[in-house]
Amino acid sequence: MITGKNYIGNQLSAKGNKNFKTFNPLLNVENDWEITEASEEEISDAATLAAESFKIYSKFSGTKKAQFLRAIANEIENLGDELLEVFSAESGLPNGRAVGERGRTLGQLRAFADHVETGNWVEASIDTAQPERQPIAKVDLRKMNIALGPVVVFGASNFPLAFSTAGGDTAAALAAGCPVIVKSHPMHAGTGDLVASAIINAAQKTGMPNGVFSNLNSSGIEVGQLLVQNPNIKAVGFTGSHRGGRALYDLAAKREEPIPVFAEMGSVNPVVILPKALQNRAKEIAKTYSGSITLGTGQFCTNPGLILGIKSDGLNNFVETLAEEIVKIEPSVMLHPNITGAYEKNKATALSQKGIKVLAEYETEVKPNYVRQVVTTVEGNTFLNNTTLHHEVFGPYSIVVQCENKAQLEDIISKLEGQLTGTILSDDDEIASHTNIVNVLQNRVGRIILNGVPTGVEVCPSMLHGGPYPASTDSRFTSVGVDSIKRWARPFSYQDWPNDMLPDELKNENPLGIFRNLNRNLTKEKI
Numbered sequence: 041m042i043t044g045k046n047y048i049g050n051q052l053s054a055k056g057n058k059n060f061k062t063f064n065p066l067l068n069v070e071n072d073w074e075i076t077e078a079s080e081e082e083i084s085d086a087a088t089l090a091a092e093s094f095k096i097y098s099k100f101s102g103t104k105k106a107q108f109l110r111a112i113a114n115e116i117e118n119l120g121d122e123l124l125e126v127f128s129a130e131s132g133l134p135n136g137r138a139v140g141e142r143g144r145t146l147g148q149l150r151a152f153a154d155h156v157e158t159g160n161w162v163e164a165s166i167d168t169a170q171p172e173r174q175p176i177a178k179v180d181l182r183k184m185n186i187a188l189g190p191v192v193v194f195g196a197s198n199f200p201l202a203f204s205t206a207g208g209d210t211a212a213a214l215a216a217g218c219p220v221i222v223k224s225h226p227m228h229a230g231t232g233d234l235v236a237s238a239i240i241n242a243a244q245k246t247g248m249p250n251g252v253f254s255n256l257n258s259s260g261i262e263v264g265q266l267l268v269q270n271p272n273i274k275a276v277g278f279t280g281s282h283r284g285g286r287a288l289y290d291l292a293a294k295r296e297e298p299i300p301v302f303a304e305m306g307s308v309n310p311v312v313i314l315p316k317a318l319q320n321r322a323k324e325i326a327k328t329y330s331g332s333i334t335l336g337t338g339q340f341c342t343n344p345g346l347i348l349g350i351k352s353d354g355l356n357n358f359v360e361t362l363a364e365e366i367v368k369i370e371p372s373v374m375l376h377p378n379i380t381g382a383y384e385k386n387k388a389t390a391l392s393q394k395g396i397k398v399l400a401e402y403e404t405e406v407k408p409n410y411v412r413q414v415v416t417t418v419e420g421n422t423f424l425n426n427t428t429l430h431h432e433v434f435g436p437y438s439i440v441v442q443c444e445n446k447a448q449l450e451d452i453i454s455k456l457e458g459q460l461t462g463t464i465l466s467d468d469d470e471i472a473s474h475t476n477i478v479n480v481l482q483n484r485v486g487r488i489i490l491n492g493v494p495t496g497v498e499v500c501p502s503m504l505h506g507g508p509y510p511a512s513t514d515s516r517f518t519s520v521g522v523d524s525i526k527r528w529a530r531p532f533s534y535q536d537w538p539n540d541m542l543p544d545e546l547k548n549e550n551p552l553g554i555f556r557n558l559n560r561n562l563t564k565e566k567i
Contacts, residue, residue: 042073042126042230043237046082047255049089050240055079060259062230065132065373065380065409075229078256083266089251090190090219091272096249098187098217101544102552105215106153108246112206112214113149115238115245116142123234127200130228132373132409137336141201148208148499152215155522161185161215162529164545164556168567169536180536182546185529187217188300189274192267194288195225195232196279197375198339204228205235205255208499208520209277209302214252216528218275221254223264227376229257261287268292268301275528278303279341279519281434282510289513302527303513304506306432307460308345309494310453312481314474316467318354325465326361329438330369332493334413337372338436339379342461342494345432347440350449359440362415363400371402371410374435380409383435387414390433395422399440411435420448430457450480458508458515459485461494484508486515 044059045052056079061070078086097105116123127138155161162184170178191213195204202208205222213220224232236255243252256263261284268276268291276292278285278301285303292301313325332344349355374380390396395418402412413436420443423429429439443449453462462485464471464478471478471490481488486507497505497520505520506512512519517527534542544551548567555562 042233044073044075046078046257047236047240048082048086049250049254050244053082055082058259060226062130062227063376064129065376068408071129071230073230075257077258078263080266083256083263086221086254086256087270087272090221090254093219093249093251094189097219097252102156102159106157108242108248109149109153109211109214111242111246112239113146115242116146116206116235119234119238126230126234130231131200131375141199144499145201145206149206149211151522152211156215159545159552159554161525162545164554166546166556166558168559181533182542183531183533184545186532188528188530189218190221190272191218191275191277191528192221192223192273194223194264194278197225197227200228200231203279205232206239208524212524213528216525218528219252221256221267223267224255224257226259265291269295274299276301282306285513301513302517304519305510305512306341307511308432309342309459309461310346310348310456311344311463312477313349313465314470315350315352316470317465318349318352318358320467322354322357323361326358327365328493330362330365332495333438334369334436335495337374337411339375340495342497344494345438347438348443348449348452350443350445355442359399359417366413366415367400367402371406371412373409374411377409380411383411386433387437393426393428395419417442420444420452424452424455450476453484454480456484458511460505460507460511461485461487461489463489463492463494465491486511
């Protein structure tokens with residue numbers, strides 16, 4: 041049942057005087073449930089509780105944290121169809137998407153449970169003492185990753201489950217030993233309310249300290265700002281726009297104690313089509329990419345918003361076919377009227393730029409909150425000289441840049457802003473003769489795809505979901521997969537410490553049986 045209240049630890053609270061409702065974009069009406077925005081007092085109480093719980097929770101074993109994470113997954117499953125129905129009512133997304141995203145959320149929680157239960161994630165490193173070394177004796181040093189402290193997670197508009205209340209950021213932070221305060225997204229606050237209740241139930245059933253999790257509602261930016269500024273908060277996770285992520289990053293940097301903000305802020309995900317691929321399968325590629333551009337109404341951070349090719353008959357065929365195929369696809373609903381409005385505004389800005397040519401736009405009237413897909417084209421020189429054309433248009437929009445030659449193609453790639461993904465479409469061994477393109481693209485993206493589409497992010501240890509700024513605020517980290525736990529930890533060393541006072545991960549007898557870097561050898565051996 042949706043309470044509409046805030047979870048301050050395991051207590052429901054509604055002290056604020058601002059109420060709001062979520063919106064059903066498919067039906068174009070407000071939803072029935074009313075949500076109460078968190079007050080300053082509730083924000084402060086949640087942060088204080090998180091700081092107190094950190095003292096206890098951060099010392100819990102991997103096994104105990106794993107029990108908590110698995111219990112969260114079980115409690116979310118127990119919400120049953122109600123969660124799926126509210127998810128769809130607040131997003132306009134179909135039941136199949138709700139089921140799939142719930143499955144991904146459960147999978148992430150259970151993957152992190154397995155990850156911390158083994159204990160290897162702490163990257164234990166031990167250099168034993170050498171008292172006989174001359175001229176200076178070598179001390180005993182032992183290092184491992186430890187939790188940073190309370191983390192604020194901002195729910196993402198386009199993933200009400202997988203990147204929100206119990207999504208990847210929350211799962212990773214809890215796995216690391218960090219209490220979490222979720223700043224619920226106002227577009228799907230009801231979904232967040234239900235998931236928060238599941239997390240609280242799991243925390244109580246597994247004996248977690250009160251304050252290990254809180255969920256705060258907000259209709260604007262004030263709650264998030266106050267959370268980031270609270271001295272008890274030690275890190276922030278954000279998935280959303282460049283404007284929002286950068287604002288939080290700057291706010292965190294101005295604190296007396298600056299804290300890291302791990303923000304994933306979107307991308308245009310350049311796609312490079314090499315000449316032979318254009319010559320041999322231009323129509324096939326165009327059909328595939330018309331589907332990728334419009335998938336989920338273009339509301340994925342890996343949407344292919346930029347396509348690059350060298351002028352040729354093959355590129356002409358690609359452009360013509362893409363224009364034909366894109367308008368065959370029925371438009372779909374966006375997540376919220378605000379997102380629809382932003383799409384229309386950003387699309388208009390892009391189309392107003394000098395040198396832009398519209399290849400195709402769906403022309404039939406659409407329902408409220410539905411949007412028309414658009415593909416455009418521009419000359420390489422125009423694109424190079426106008427960075428406005430580089431900006432993401434969040435939605436079913438893409439631009440084809442027609443390059444004069446290979447040198448200009450490389451130049452354009454090298455001058456792109458940081459991106460989440462880059463894709464190269466190649467025939468046979470064609471890519472082997474374009475290593476310069478591979479190299480310049482590698483310097484601009486977090487992941488390179490060969491002969492595929494960027495839409496779709498596999499959740500596994502080898503996935504890198506991040507990239508050079510502004511795709512993310514720190515390209516050394518991923519926001520997907522178990523390695524994302526590293527964002528919420530810091531390395532810590534013990535020098536000449538008694539064995540019985542060391543954490544189990546660093547004790548001589550290696551009671552956890554984990555891999556450790558022992559005197560520069562990776563082993564499970566005891567000392």
